[in-house]
Structures are given as C-alpha cells and as structure tokens.
Amino acid sequence: MKTDANVVHLNKMVSDTAHSAAGRLPASLIQVRDRAANQLKQALQALFDNADDTLFDMADRATSNAEQNAFFEAMRDLRLKRKGIERGFLQKVFESFSSLNHYVVGKPPTLDAVSFDSLSLVQNDELEETVALDSMIAKVLSRDHVALTHLTTRLNVVVSKKLDDKSNPLGPVSLSELFLDSCSGLGVEIKVKLIILKLFEKYVLSGLEQLYSDANAMLVEAGVLPELKSAPPRRSVSHSRPDRHEQADSAERASPAYLDDDVREVFGALQELLSQSRDGLPSRRQAPADAMPISTNDLMRLLSHMQQRAPIQAPMDVDLRAQLEHLLTRASVKSGRVRVVGEVDEDVINLVSMLFEFILDDRSLPDSLKALIARLQIPMLKVAVLDKTFFSRGSHPARRLLNEIATAALGWGDHDHNQRDSLYQKIEQVVQRLLNDFTDDPAIFSELLTDFLAFIGDERRRSELLEQRTRDAEEGSARAELARREVEHALNERLLGKTLPEVVVRLLREAWSKVMMLTCLKHGTDSEQWQASLATMDELIWSVEPQESPEARLRLLELVPGLLKALREGMTSAAFDPFSTSEFFAQLEALHVQAFQRFKRAQFDSERSASNDSEEVQRSALSSLGLELPLLELPPEDEESVSAMVEVVDQIVLLAPGQACAQEDEPVLADDDEALRQVDSLRVGSWVEFQEDEEHKLRCKLAAIIKPTGKFIFVNRTGMKVLEKTRTGLALEFRRDAIRLLDDALLFDRALESVIGNLRRLKGA
Structure with a gap:
C-alpha cells in the first residue's frame, strides 16, 4: 500500500538496531516515548513555522547590509534543512530511548552540559551559546523540577540504565543537546543561532511541563510508583547567589x-x-565592617x-x-x-x-x-x-x-x-x-531614539539617492570605457603598421572613432550597425591605398559615392564639428581625384608603350619628309596636392572626455598575493579609512564595484563620490598599511563582548 509522502510515521524513523533495542523496552515506556515524540514533533513544526517571520523581522530591523544579508541567508538555509533537522532530532530521541536498557562500558556520558570554565578565551560565540543554553535549562529545571525528578525516578524503575535529570532522554539537557547536534549543519552566525535557540525554548522547552505530566500519568497508570505525588510546580523567586541575597532582594523590591x-x-x-x-x-576602598x-x-x-x-x-x-x-x-x-x-x-x-x-x-x-x-x-x-x-x-x-x-x-x-x-x-x-x-x-530614551531614527532616516534617504546616482554614473562611464576599448582595438587592428595619408588617419582617430563609440554604446558589437561602421572604415582605408588593376578602378568608381554618404551621415549623427567635417571631405575628395589620375596615367602609359613601334615607323617616315609628330602627354602630378603620408607605428589610445593622458600601467601582483585577498574581502557597504598623509584621513564607504572596468567606487556619508581605485591600486594601499577597515557591527554589542572576554581572561589569570 502506498503511503502519503507528507505523512511521517514516527516508528519508521528508528533504525533496525533501534527497533531491536526498542523491542526490549517495556510497553509503558514505548507508550511514553511515542506520546513524547508526537508532542516534540508538533512543537518543532511550530518552531520552524515561526522562524521565518522572526528572522524576517530581524532582517527588517538590521542596521547594516551585511547583517540583513546574514538573516536572509539564514532564512534560506533553514528552509532547505528544516526537514532534515526535524527528522534528525526525532531520530536521536528514539535512539536515546533505545539505549536505556544498555550499559555503555568505558564511555563517559555524552549529554553533560559544556563547562563554562573549559571554553578558550577567544571562543566568544561558544560562550554566548553556552550562557543561552544554561539559561534555558535552568528555567526548565526551576519550573518543572518536581515533575522531571518523578519521571526520572519512575524511568529508573523500568530500565536497567541508571538515569539522573541530566541523562533523562526527555530532560531539558538531553533535548537541548540533541537539538543543537541536529542543527550542526546550519551555516549561520551566532546571532542567528541564539535566535533559533530562543525559539526552541519558546516552542519546545516551554511545553515540557505538559509532557512530564502526561508521561508520569501514563507510568502511574501502568503501576510504576503510583505513590509519588507531584505537587504544583513552584516558581523560583530568586536566582541570586547566597552571598548576595540581601542586596538582590532589596533591588527586586525597588x-x-x-x-x-x-x-x-x-x-x-x-x-x-x-x-x-x-x-x-x-577596587573600592576598604570599608569597615559596619x-x-x-x-x-x-x-x-x-x-x-x-x-x-x-x-x-x-x-x-x-x-x-x-x-x-x-x-x-x-x-x-x-x-x-x-x-x-x-x-x-x-x-x-x-x-x-x-x-x-x-x-x-x-x-x-x-x-x-x-x-x-x-x-x-x-x-x-x-x-x-x-x-x-x-x-x-x-x-x-x-x-x-x-x-x-x-x-x-x-x-x-x-x-x-x-x-x-x-x-x-x-x-x-x-x-x-x-x-x-x-x-x-527611562522613557526619555525611547523618545530620543524615535526622533534620532527619523533624523537618520531622512539623511539616509538623501545619501542613498545620491549614492545611486553615483553608481549609475559610474556604470555609464564603465560602459563608455568598454566601448572605447572596442574602438581602440578596431582602429589598431586596421591601422598599425600601415602607411596612409595623414588626413585619413586623423579622420579615423578624431571623427569616425566617435561614430563607432556611439554605435557600440547603442547597439553593441554584435549588431549590424557596428559591422556597418567597421565596413565603412575598411572601405575608406582601401580607397586611399595604391591600386593598379582595372578592376580596382571600376570598384573605386562604384564605391566612392556610397562611402562618402556613409561617412557624412555617421559624422552628422555623432554631431561632429561641421567645419572640420567639410575640411575632411575636401581633402578626401582631393585624394580620390589623385587616385583616378593615377589610374588614367597608368592606362595612358600602357597604351603609349603598346604603340611605340608604330610611332617610330611614323616618325621615320615623316622625318624622311622633313616633318615631326607632336608628343601627347598628361600634365605632371601636383606634388603639393598630394597628402602627406604617415606610418602608424604607435598604439592608438582614445582618451575619455577630460582625461589628460593615458593611465600608467600598474604593477602585476600574483594571484595569491595577501593584499589582493584583502581587497577581495571588501564588500559593498564596507566602511574604510584611508591614511592620505600623516595628518589627514579619509573615511568612506565602498558604494560599488564596477566589474567590467575593475574599479572600486567610494563615497562619503552623504553619498558623494570621493575616491576611485582599481583592484591593484587598493592592494598597494593595503601593502603600505594605508587602509583600515572600520567595524560597522553594533557598538554596544562589541563592547559587551570585549568586556566578557576581558573578565574571562582575568578570571583565568
């Protein structure tokens, strides 16, 4: 029979080994186990159902982007691993019951709480987790001590393993440790883990009073120590240490x-x-006894x-x-x-x-x-x-x-x-x-906090607006820079190593490069428009190169009208200076006229060479009669009208508007360089301090990393751009210790962690 995939049968969660062991448990204990497992399962489901909302609220109140992202990532991780945690926790509960009739030889108890004194000085996260765990367990023991002790006493009657309140499989120590073990695969920060522990306390541990009551009732019904009478649980009035009772009591009354x-x-x-x-x-002064x-x-x-x-x-x-x-x-x-x-x-x-x-x-x-x-x-x-x-x-x-x-x-x-x-x-x-x-x-603090948050909110909105404009401008500059590089590449690919008329080289560098830039920005390098601009450049270069064949003359005759039209339309669309455009076209026209003259001269020289023999015969015949044949020659080329020729030997570099010179090449750093790793650890929103010189420091926030150009853009607290660095440039700053990361974690929390660490250090000294 096929079962519904959404139904989880608790008995199916036990391994084969657990089944065989569970088979040796008394029927009354199996009944207690199953009832407890059902209640714990429902409590866990309530925990995870509410975890999303809790973490979302925390993310909404986060004070930094990094903190907000941590909460959102925790929400995602918890959703993905929820089912595994639920199954793992209940599996461990079943296994703890299965081991009740088995002795473990030579193995210390595994469910003892972690010692507060055994933590290393630097494990602040573990300290917080331990303090939270001890607090949760202490509250359950204070509230349900009698019921838990009676349950432990009854379990000792029906199982062979000696139990105490800590090793009781339904005790708060065991359940908390089993839950922590089930959550070990969560990759969350200590702040999120503490929130999950708090939810575990609220939805699981808070229900143990009813669980113990039901378990004791079932064992009493099975005849296990019915004479034990559970009194109503008493709530502890004071948790103060004995030597502080007087002052704690007076403080509580106050x-x-x-x-x-x-x-x-x-x-x-x-x-x-x-x-x-x-x-x-x-220490304070030594006070007398009175x-x-x-x-x-x-x-x-x-x-x-x-x-x-x-x-x-x-x-x-x-x-x-x-x-x-x-x-x-x-x-x-x-x-x-x-x-x-x-x-x-x-x-x-x-x-x-x-x-x-x-x-x-x-x-x-x-x-x-x-x-x-x-x-x-x-x-x-x-x-x-x-x-x-x-x-x-x-x-x-x-x-x-x-x-x-x-x-x-x-x-x-x-x-x-x-x-x-x-x-x-x-x-x-x-x-x-x-x-x-x-x-x-203390109500004045709430009033001042509300007012200050409103002030900061207004400032933050203004700075975020300016910061977004800064990012948009930098992204636009990055696209322009990429287009400029594409145009540079196209020009150098066609011009480097060639000798061409100077006017053509200038036209391509100063005018046509702008047309290609606009085309690249609007349409991209895969577009027909981009290919057309490249074809126009190729045709212009061919039209001014020496050509000898009759086919080339015919192609030039067909090419020039369309070429001039494409050049004129392109330069007009780029809003190029009309006066400079007219000057370029006048010189280009002269170049094409000279090209046609070269074709005619070459044709005339060929025809004259073919008829040299007949002319000589005619000259000899006329000479014998005392006459001469007149010479028909084309006028010589005007040397001044021929444009100066230049050889393109240097890479063409196109400068951005306002850029005075090309950027200098930066040193190349190894991929595993420590300074580069420090740069890569920076995140958008990180605050840093640059040591500009001995007296001046600049505080700024990383607003954007422009990936196409590799630029890191920094803004001040108003959102205005104050600095721009490349990845290598930042690495060099890290190398000379000119950059310091500013800790944007909550100040009071950092201070409290530091105080706890110092006190523990003094305690261990």
Whole structure:
C-alpha cells in the first residue's frame, strides 16, 4: 500500500538496531516515548513555522547590509534543512530511548552540559551559546523540577540504565543537546543561532511541563510508583547567589522588572564573572565592617548631582568611580557613618565603566565624536542601575540609541566642520537633552531614539539617492570605457603598421572613432550597425591605398559615392564639428581625384608603350619628309596636392572626455598575493579609512564595484563620490598599511563582548 509522502510515521524513523533495542523496552515506556515524540514533533513544526517571520523581522530591523544579508541567508538555509533537522532530532530521541536498557562500558556520558570554565578565551560565540543554553535549562529545571525528578525516578524503575535529570532522554539537557547536534549543519552566525535557540525554548522547552505530566500519568497508570505525588510546580523567586541575597532582594523590591528570568540569567552571569575577576578590577576602598550601603535611590540622586554639574567639555578619561567616592566621603562625614555603594550597584558601575572604556578606545569612532559620547556615561549608568535589561536586551531604547549614534558617526570625519555639520549638531542635541532632562524616567530614551531614527532616516534617504546616482554614473562611464576599448582595438587592428595619408588617419582617430563609440554604446558589437561602421572604415582605408588593376578602378568608381554618404551621415549623427567635417571631405575628395589620375596615367602609359613601334615607323617616315609628330602627354602630378603620408607605428589610445593622458600601467601582483585577498574581502557597504598623509584621513564607504572596468567606487556619508581605485591600486594601499577597515557591527554589542572576554581572561589569570 502506498503511503502519503507528507505523512511521517514516527516508528519508521528508528533504525533496525533501534527497533531491536526498542523491542526490549517495556510497553509503558514505548507508550511514553511515542506520546513524547508526537508532542516534540508538533512543537518543532511550530518552531520552524515561526522562524521565518522572526528572522524576517530581524532582517527588517538590521542596521547594516551585511547583517540583513546574514538573516536572509539564514532564512534560506533553514528552509532547505528544516526537514532534515526535524527528522534528525526525532531520530536521536528514539535512539536515546533505545539505549536505556544498555550499559555503555568505558564511555563517559555524552549529554553533560559544556563547562563554562573549559571554553578558550577567544571562543566568544561558544560562550554566548553556552550562557543561552544554561539559561534555558535552568528555567526548565526551576519550573518543572518536581515533575522531571518523578519521571526520572519512575524511568529508573523500568530500565536497567541508571538515569539522573541530566541523562533523562526527555530532560531539558538531553533535548537541548540533541537539538543543537541536529542543527550542526546550519551555516549561520551566532546571532542567528541564539535566535533559533530562543525559539526552541519558546516552542519546545516551554511545553515540557505538559509532557512530564502526561508521561508520569501514563507510568502511574501502568503501576510504576503510583505513590509519588507531584505537587504544583513552584516558581523560583530568586536566582541570586547566597552571598548576595540581601542586596538582590532589596533591588527586586525597588524594581519588580528585575524578576524577569532572562535578565537574572544574563546579569547573574556577568556578576559571576565580576566576582571571580575582582582582583584584576579597580577596587573600592576598604570599608569597615559596619559600613552602610546606600540605597539605589540615594545612588541615583548622587549620579544626578554629578550629571548636572558635568562640564560641557568633559574629558574622555573622567573617572566616575573617583567622583562618586568623593561624594560618598562627604555623605559619610555628614551622617557620621561610613556609606558605601551596594555590591549589586557597584557591579553595574564597574560594567558600565568597562563598556565606556572600550567605546572611547574604539578606533571606528572619530575622536571629535568620542568627546560627545563620553558625556553619555552618567545617563547610561543611571539607566543600567534602574533597568538591568540594559545588559540583556538588544532592543533596549538606551542601548539602541547608543548603537544608532555610533553607526551614524561611522562615516563622519574629523575634518568635517562641527558647527555646520547637521549630524554633529543632532548628536550634541541628544546628549544635552539627556544631561538636562533625564532624572529617573527611562522613557526619555525611547523618545530620543524615535526622533534620532527619523533624523537618520531622512539623511539616509538623501545619501542613498545620491549614492545611486553615483553608481549609475559610474556604470555609464564603465560602459563608455568598454566601448572605447572596442574602438581602440578596431582602429589598431586596421591601422598599425600601415602607411596612409595623414588626413585619413586623423579622420579615423578624431571623427569616425566617435561614430563607432556611439554605435557600440547603442547597439553593441554584435549588431549590424557596428559591422556597418567597421565596413565603412575598411572601405575608406582601401580607397586611399595604391591600386593598379582595372578592376580596382571600376570598384573605386562604384564605391566612392556610397562611402562618402556613409561617412557624412555617421559624422552628422555623432554631431561632429561641421567645419572640420567639410575640411575632411575636401581633402578626401582631393585624394580620390589623385587616385583616378593615377589610374588614367597608368592606362595612358600602357597604351603609349603598346604603340611605340608604330610611332617610330611614323616618325621615320615623316622625318624622311622633313616633318615631326607632336608628343601627347598628361600634365605632371601636383606634388603639393598630394597628402602627406604617415606610418602608424604607435598604439592608438582614445582618451575619455577630460582625461589628460593615458593611465600608467600598474604593477602585476600574483594571484595569491595577501593584499589582493584583502581587497577581495571588501564588500559593498564596507566602511574604510584611508591614511592620505600623516595628518589627514579619509573615511568612506565602498558604494560599488564596477566589474567590467575593475574599479572600486567610494563615497562619503552623504553619498558623494570621493575616491576611485582599481583592484591593484587598493592592494598597494593595503601593502603600505594605508587602509583600515572600520567595524560597522553594533557598538554596544562589541563592547559587551570585549568586556566578557576581558573578565574571562582575568578570571583565568
């Protein structure tokens, strides 16, 4: 019987080995397995059904072309590999059940979570993946711990293999590892992988509570430990470490938003790194045992005091910790008791300080704008104290505002005039508004973000329009350059090595080349019009070359009228100068008249040679009578009327309008040259910085790569062309270290990755 190809029978997914092993499983466990597989299959389908929309939304909000292309490529890859991932995951689930009645001798467990400490210092992607995975698993264990433990206990009764919650085939650890293994063939960036993991948590792991409930019920019905009673799952109130309970609880009471599980996990991981790396961080003064931590509200008041008194031209290396310490000393003297910043708030201060150290040291930001961004440190610190999602949520308004300012500033050069530049003025306006108006309401960041995005959107539309015009103009120039090369080739092929009248060589180079250029641009080299222009050039050259045969004389008589007509029509269509056209045709007419005279003279000489004998007889007879025969001769050629002849020995080079001389040949580099590989790694939209001389730098964006001519076109942030380079020319710039690629990734994200890497380095030191 033929089955529908769209129906996937779960039992068919098990290999022969799995079938034989599964046959030894108790019937109750097979029932649990099949019910779980059906639920996991439906959850996976929901995951992939929603993945497209999620990735499309992310692409729509992307801040660069490269980021947007990465999301679109991930969508395509996920569609192609979806079925394989679904089948592979369910296959692995079946295999994990099949192995429950088998011991694996000498082999360590394969489903243990990856150790946080075992990651190398440079594996930031793996760190992010591990943190996300641990966070997902921790939430399931917190929510469904009792039900999972009861299921594990019941499974241990019916199988021979010793299980715990980690090795339980339906546990969050096993399922997450199996899903990651099934997705190993996806060629996606870590940002996309984290999105897929989040979807796995939302559509698969979130349904485990029901799965465990059903599985326990089926085993109880089969008589497996019915005395175990599952209590309603309790949600954890605090994930803080034991030594931080007091301050975490007070922070939670001050801000209920901190109860979000994701925030706890991310900020908790950062606190863990900070606590283990504290020896390498700037430490606060040693406080006495009876020191009293100030409340978060008091800290906010101190920060607002510092914010209002911050100088307009604040130095970039300002030490906020020192300023805050000074204010705390004054408060301690006033109250008579030592006051210190609480440990949680101190962690926030350290994190924000490290983030801004990276930001202000980032070479992608122009120095003149770093001074403006440095003034945002206190407002950003205040919003981080108020709202810990600042560290975990990429869409946080304050975080996005900082990223948008940095992205907009990427193409801003230090040579731009600050006072007249609209971008500089807008950023300055945003900074001043935050310093003046932000006290404790983070909503101001959303308002400023909306306004700044509208401003940037207007600027981007204008620059994209000018950039498109630049690309169109360059593509037109490239087509003209290719046509010019075709005409050069045709001229050199017919003229090199020949000796021709100077006027004909000039006519072809100065006038007919323009006709051929227009023909090539309009119709192409495969057209009848192009072939006709070549034929006209060939006929003109033949018509002024020495010809001796009578057949050539007849052909010339037939050819000249049509040739002159074709030349005249072509030069008129190319709008060639009428005065120069008349001069050319006058000289060309003289050449053809001389050609006809040569034919007549040759004919006369032939006839006179044939009748020489009879003339001699006549002369002798007349001479004996005392008479003479008169001589009939053609007039001699006028030497001045004969055009000067020139030999074409040099390659004909046609210059573009405005081009003074031919371009010099560039050195040839090996195909595997490292500098050429660097050039080939450039992508349209990449920002670079050229070191023009010791003092001046030029920031520009690669707007187009004109493939026919091999030219790289660079524009400034307004979309205006500022530079043009060949592939070899760029390679030579890379060789002398005159080019630096600017990192257009989100500034805050790069800063956070750097801080995590540094903390892990300090932890391992």
